[in-house]
Amino acid sequence: MRITRITVWQLTLPLKKPYRLSGGRLLFEELDSTFVRIDTDQGVSGWGEGCPWGVTYLPAFGKGIRAGLAELAPLLIGRDPRRLEVIERLLDTALPGHGYVKSALDMACWDILGKACGLPLCDLLGGRTEGPVVLHSSIPSGTPDEMVGFVREARAAGYRFHSAKVGGAEADLDIARIEALVADRQAGETLTFDANRAWLPAEAIQVMNAVAGPAWFEQPCETYAQCLQVRRATRHPVILDECILTFDDLLRAQADGACEGLGLKLNRVGGLTKARRLRDLAMAAGIRMNIEDSGGSVLSASAAVQLAAATPAPHRRATWLCHDMLTLDVAPGQGARNDGGVTQAPDQPGIGVEPGLEVLGEPVAVYGG
Ligand code: MG
Secondary structure, eight states: EEEEEEEEEEEEEEEEEEEEEEEEEEEEEEEEEEEEEEETTOOOOOEEEEEEEETTTTSSSHHHHHHHHHHHHHHHHHTTTTTTHHHHHHHHHSSOSSSHHHHHHHHHHHHHHHHHHHHHHGTTTTTOSOOEEBBBBBEEEOHHHHHHHHHHHHHTTTOOEEEEEEOSSSHHHEEEEEEEHHHHHOOOOOOEEOOOOOHHHHHHHHHHHOOOSSSSEEOOOOSSHHHHHHTTTTSSEEEEOOOOSSSHHHHHHHHHOSSSSEEEEEETTHHHHHHHHHHHHEEEEEEEEEEESOOOHHHHHHHHHHHHHHHHHHBBBBBGGGGGBBBBSSSTTOOOOOOSSSEEOOOSBBBSOOOOHHHOSSSSSEEEE
16 A cells, blocks of 8 residues: 555634633634645545644644645655554654654554554554543633633533643632632542643642642643652642653653653644554553643544543543534534543544545645645
8 A cells, every 4th residue: 555645734723712721821712723634546545633722832833734744745655654653763754853743644644554454543552442531621711710610511511520721820819710610529520720831830839739639730830840840849640741742751750750640642742653652651650641632623633532442441531622612523423522521432444534625625735646
């Protein structure tokens, strides 16, 4: 099997409502997503998507993906897409780093492998586990009352696992937000407070040690070293997210005892191939994971759910469906959907989502014949 053509689309994905995180520091109203379809000489095609969460969240942006694809896509013409680690090495040699550019290509190659094997990706990534994949809500920053209201809306949609965005200029306001949400917590619900790097260590330690919980805290500070300093000064479990980009980063975190949780986002770490490797290390290390993507449609979310469904439940926390927050649906009725706070990996071979060409519109680039 050989890759004959790679087609690229750009699509703006509007959010249902403006979204603030890091205490309002980062505001988002729409996402810039890039879709790729890889065609082969055997009539099998695979889909991939790359969608950073805006331009301010990570060192990644939509235009960067499309510029990177212009470098990388031509190199894949004539290659066998089923040889995933051969492809990975080729891409890493041609363009070191820039994992967020490669994720969509890697995802599309996995989709082709699944279709060629006649299996959903979960059965190639470890095997479908019993039971559903638990989802978490994403609660934007606001006043304590606003945030309690957002959680109640999410609860009405079935969510029992909430990721609330905190991290403001005032420690007292964050303490008030957290205490309000802990007081409103229902039996069986899990709360994560995600600062998205907003705190300096002093603020993080002050806030985290002031609240009783039960609660997990995610990416309290900008750097790994700052997060480690905080972890050593608090009793609450910590999730690392933005500061874990590579296998080496996670090795160091495991050796340092820096975290009990990992935000494993496909686009940030460079695709399913690298995410699977991190997943395996996290499982061996006893680090629980939120397996998801950094943003995007039902396509990228379903790819992440395929990996989550192939990961034994005790090693998982929850998965986020970004597309639950969008007004545009690229594949109505398809893929992993919120079903009362849980979801399932699609049964179809590959990822299980075929975006509608009428939604994607005209391609922005075509590589190969
Ligand atoms: Mg996070």
